[in-house]
Amino acid sequence: MELKTNYQYTYFIHPFVIKEGKYQKYLLKMLKDKNCKLKIFQKEKDLKLYQYFLPKTREFLFSSFRYGNTKIKKLEELPIETRAALLSKNPCNIFEYTLKKDIQGKLEQTNGIFFRLQKIEIICFSTGICFLAMKTNIEEDEQFSNILNFNYKFRDINNKLIDLESYDNIRIQTDSFESTKTFQDFIYEITRAKCRCCKVKYRYRTLFNIFLCMCKSRILE
């Protein structure tokens, strides 16, 4: 009896901390990155989110709700350094990161579980605590066991010893990155800011917390 799924996704969250006094420089780096875009929340577009959170929490998490169209336009017209300075005053800023696909097409599916990185968000709090959130989705695979295997494997993707742990025989692959090494480099670039002026200090152990949403179809014989 095989458990199968209709639809699923998993969010992997990687917390990291920016050294005190370097937060504005980190925001500047995010704004300068062409792959990075500040996420603006608007009442008309994100009504459910607006209605769900109470005003104080909404103000804390989504400061852009109080921006009008005029203010958003003015913010975009400002020099990038001024924008970074203004945004650093917000308790929380959320950026969306768009990945460039390095490899066209899929690798052989028989080799491993093929996944896609659907979305990447960088959630930055003014205290320096930030989160790299990655939404993954397994393509063309209904097997529940593969989802579990993938989640188990991907949790340690940032672990330098991951290549040594191939005894579990679980292979994962994507068209977004060439290899685990390039993916680790990508995480390093976001969380440790390859920037001479920006000293980022990572103080806490790497935590990968899994957040999964999945629909189960009928159990097949």
Add this chain to the structure above:
Amino acid sequence: MTLFSSSADINNYTLLPEEYENQYFYTYILNLYKKIYMRKIELEFKNPTKINSARKKFVEFTKNLWIQEITEDETGTLLNDKIQEVFELDFLYNQVKNKYDILYKELNFEKENKTTIFIMIILIISLILNIINFLMYFK
């Protein structure tokens, strides 16, 4: 945090994933943030040079984040309470609060001590001046 749902109800793979991806996702992030921030403050309490700033941060955190309700949504509140329970946020908060209370009392005690010493010095100086004045008067 995991959600399993049946495909029998169409809302389960249309509305529900969207809810989890937005409202409940940010609820989770907020609670994770609270946990990490409290750990950070706890670490700063151990550093003598950062105690004062850590105390202010703790007060601000309590005022702006800890005591605030996140949502009026019933499911959201239940979920938030569950996440707080799993992350042991109440225990962590009480731990940090105890350290804050001890440091606050110690700081107050030191301040009182300093004030007492200052008053003693002034009294001794006044006494000395009075004695000198008295002796000069009788000369």
